[in-house]
Amino acid sequence: DQQVKQNSPSLSVQEGRISILNCDYTNSMFDYFLWYKKYPAEGPTFLISISSIKDKNEDGRFTVFLNKSAKHLSLHIVPSQPGDSAVYFCAASGGGRIQGAQKLVFGQGTRLTINP
C-alpha cells in the first residue's frame, strides 16, 4: 500500500519557467512533510519541509503548498534553473511514528529536467 504517491515519474520544464511537482498521501496521521532532491549516484539532500499546521512554506525559489483536505502537497520552483534537474522525493512523517526515530515514508520520485 503506497501511502505517499508521486504520480508523475518525470517532468520537463523550460529554464526560467515554473516547475510544479505533486505528491498525494493517504494517511491522515501524517503531520510533517518534506521534499528531498537527489542527483544520480548520490544521497538525497533536504530541500524544504512543511508542518501540517501550515498550508505554505517558502524558501527562496522553493515553495511547498499543503492541502490537508485533499491530502495533497506540491513543490513550486520558480524560476527553474538547469541545476534543478534531479529526482525529487516527497516524504511524510507522523503516521505510525515510533517514539524517537522518525519513520519517513517516501514517494516514488519525480525526475525533473530543466531545458535551456
Place this chain on the structure above:
Amino acid sequence: DGGITQSPKYLFRKEGQNVTLSCEQNLNHDAMYWYRQDPGQGLRLIYYSQIVNDFQKGDIAEGYSVSREKKESFPLTVTSAQKNPTAFYLCASSIVTGTAYGYTFGSGTRLTVV
C-alpha cells in the same frame, strides 16, 4: 565536517554470498536508518535503530541483517536469502529529540549481483 560516510560506493556480489555495507556518521545522531532505492519504487525502509544495541525491522527486512554496537556505526549485511539484492542502498541518520524532522543521508552504495 559532520556527515555520513557509506562505503564502498560500488559493490559486486556473487550469487549465494553475504556482503556487508558500511555506514558511519559523526553527527552524534541517535537514530540511523537503511533504505533501498529501486527504479519506480522510491525509497523503502529496511531497518532502523534508535539507540545503540537496539534496532527494528522496516518494511522490507527479509534477507537483511544489521547491528548497532556503536552510536556512529550501523552496518547492513545483505544475505544470500535476499532474492533480489541488486539496488542502490542509502543510509541515513536523524536526531530523536526535539521537533526537528528529517534525515541526513549518505551518498549511497550501489550493489550488483553478478
